[in-house]
Every structure is written in C-alpha cells, then in structure tokens.
Amino acid sequence: MVEKVINLIKQNNLTIPYILFTNYKELKITEEELILIIYLINEPNKIYNPKQIGEVLKIEPAKVLELVNELTVKDILKIEIRVENNIHIEYLSLDNLYNKLAFLIVNSDEKKKENQNIYDRFEKEMGRPLSPIEFEIINGWQASKISDELILLALKEAVYNGALSLRYIDRILFDWSKKGIKTRADVMKHKQKHQTKKEKVDIFDYDWLNDDDNENN
Structure with a gap:
C-alpha cells in the first residue's frame, strides 16, 4: 500500500480527506480500494478507463475492474454514463462516498x-x-x-x-x-x-x- 501511495505522491500533490483516512475501515473499505479512491479524488477527469488507472496505480486492469466492482457493491462508487459527441462514456462518481462521509461527520457531532x-x-x-x-x-x-x-x-x-x-x-x-x-x-x-x-x-x-x-x- 505504502509503495502505491508514494507513486501517487511523486506524480501529484495528493489531497486525502482526513475524515476518509480515519474512517475508511468503518466504511468497510480495504486498503487497496482506498488507493483507488485517493487516485479518483485527485483525478479531475474520472473517466472509467481500467487500463489507464492500472498504469498509474501499477496494477493490472483486471484488478481495477475488481476494485471498482467491489466499491460499487458497497455503494461507495457509482458508474455514470454520459453522452459526449454521440459517444457513451463511463465515469466514476464519488458522490455516494461523500454522502457517507458527511453522514459520519453529522453522526460524530x-x-x-x-x-x-x-x-x-x-x-x-x-x-x-x-x-x-x-x-x-x-x-x-x-x-x-x-x-x-x-x-x-x-x-x-x-x-x-x-x-x-x-x-x-x-x-x-x-x-x-x-x-x-x-x-x-x-x-x-x-x-x-x-x-x-x-x-x-x-x-x-x-x-x-x-x-x-x-x-x-
């Protein structure tokens, strides 16, 4: 996990929400899934491209597919299809994650x-x-x-x-x-x-x- 985070840091100044870093286990998010989420948080263009994501995270595209599927089942990620220039493009949305984090903050208060x-x-x-x-x-x-x-x-x-x-x-x-x-x-x-x-x-x-x-x- 540490090696993958270091690779991300080398490429960019990472933003990691504190509430996520301290509560990801409560949301049943694994460390591998957390790496993918951190990548997506810091990626302006969240096009669902397993090959491209795999290259950045140094994992196989099949592993990306597996992680996305697991996070979708956990209602953390959501795949959205948008039409651009008559082409259907898949995007990964973190809205569900942000809703869960907001709920954690409110409950904590x-x-x-x-x-x-x-x-x-x-x-x-x-x-x-x-x-x-x-x-x-x-x-x-x-x-x-x-x-x-x-x-x-x-x-x-x-x-x-x-x-x-x-x-x-x-x-x-x-x-x-x-x-x-x-x-x-x-x-x-x-x-x-x-x-x-x-x-x-x-x-x-x-x-x-x-x-x-x-x-x-």
Whole structure:
C-alpha cells in the first residue's frame, strides 16, 4: 500500500480527506480500494478507463475492474454514463462516498452532544464536576455497548437508593447485564417482577394467628 501511495505522491500533490483516512475501515473499505479512491479524488477527469488507472496505480486492469466492482457493491462508487459527441462514456462518481462521509461527520457531532448530555446529567445529580477517572468509567460503559438510556436508568436507580457513586452504578449495570436487561422495558419488567415477589413475601410473613388474637381482644 505504502509503495502505491508514494507513486501517487511523486506524480501529484495528493489531497486525502482526513475524515476518509480515519474512517475508511468503518466504511468497510480495504486498503487497496482506498488507493483507488485517493487516485479518483485527485483525478479531475474520472473517466472509467481500467487500463489507464492500472498504469498509474501499477496494477493490472483486471484488478481495477475488481476494485471498482467491489466499491460499487458497497455503494461507495457509482458508474455514470454520459453522452459526449454521440459517444457513451463511463465515469466514476464519488458522490455516494461523500454522502457517507458527511453522514459520519453529522453522526460524530451528534454523538459528542449525546455524550455531553450524559455528562451533564451525572454532574447535576452528583452536584459537582466529574473527575477524569469518572469520565473514563462512563466512556467505558459506552464502549461496552451499554446504551445511554440504560446508564441513565442506573443513575436514577442509584439516586433513588441514596447510593450515588459510579462504583454502585457499575454494580447495577453489571447485575442488569447478567440478567439480560438491555432496555428500559427490560428494567420495568424486572422491577415489576421484583415487586411481585416482595408482595408475596410480605403476605407469607404476615402473622395471621396473632392477628386473630388481636381481633378477639
């Protein structure tokens, strides 16, 4: 891969969008496909000519065809046919790629806002700023695919129980995870089940004999 990038750099001053370079794996783009995309980004005339592209990238035309086909299937590239001087010419369009990159940027901004919201909730309930370690703990929950909704429900549970610490919240989340609780609905179902069991225990523990004696007195 490095050798092919060097060859491109020697021929031109390359433009490589940072968002693409840092997220191409998330888009399921391979390194070979990335090389082709970088070439196309920097090629004003995007005529689909496998032989010409292969010469620049030092690969066989058949490989170019394979890469283009894979990127088309992934909805990264699109082949457009234009009529010029009564001749049908194929062009490679990167519009789909740019749309996906724009979507990544928007989602990234929204995720930052969501994170800030959850941090604000914790700081509000705790009545103080979060420490760096506490930030890491919350980020660790999110990295473990625990939804923000579930984290906030665990926070609410801790507030209700008067045990407001991230260690206690972590135990709640761990307990929920063992019981397969992943959503708000799961939490509510678990609470109802727990409440039903508690009511049954209260009924069984009731001293019926003494109650009868008290009534007779």
